[in-house]
Amino acid sequence: MGEPHVVSALREKRAEISGAILELEKRMAQHRADLVHLDATLRLFAPELEPESIAPKRPPAARSHYFATGELARRCLEALRMAEGRVVAAEQIAVAAMRDKGLDPEDRKTRSDFIQRVLNTLTAQKGKGTVEKIGNGLGARWRLPAEPADHAA
Structure with a gap:
């Protein structure tokens, strides 16, 4: 087996990354469920509209802490x-x-x-x-x- 401190650090990093992935997957599942409900509501108010035809909008970039507004x-x-x-x-x-x-x-x-x-x-x-x-x-x-x-x- 390799250096114990290296293996320990790599195990810790892997646990951290896999935990982040699980959290992101939970958030994705919630967003997908929200989207299904939103699409159903859209179809109630506009049956002719295909919700999938609505282009996704990119979230705004994170604000920089270096610059004030404007x-x-x-x-x-x-x-x-x-x-x-x-x-x-x-x-x-x-x-x-x-x-x-x-x-x-x-x-x-x-x-x-x-x-x-x-x-x-x-x-x-x-x-x-x-x-x-x-x-x-x-x-x-x-x-x-x-x-x-x-x-x-």
Whole structure:
């Protein structure tokens, strides 16, 4: 048999993971039961509706404890204003935010999280016409539109 402390730690980790799976399976079973009841109620009020045709909605991403409500959107817009028409990479905004928060930009996990949050924020702003996306994929850059979006329309 291998090292007793290694085996003990691995047994403990396995017990922890299998317990988490059991808990998730219980939650899934409850959600499935809730869905069956909801579908039956929908059929009472709208017999022509096929509940399975309703696309699933992804739950919202967990809020970041690094940013106050609206702070990241303000930071993104401020970075684009400071760029004075030049294009900016989401990573540049994320790294600046990390430095402002006193975090190490070399921390890959946190950096990746910040970049994804910046991208999500910029994409939401793009949908509102507040920012423009130039390019696609890893080479995508962002800037303020030449003509501000008309929010009165």
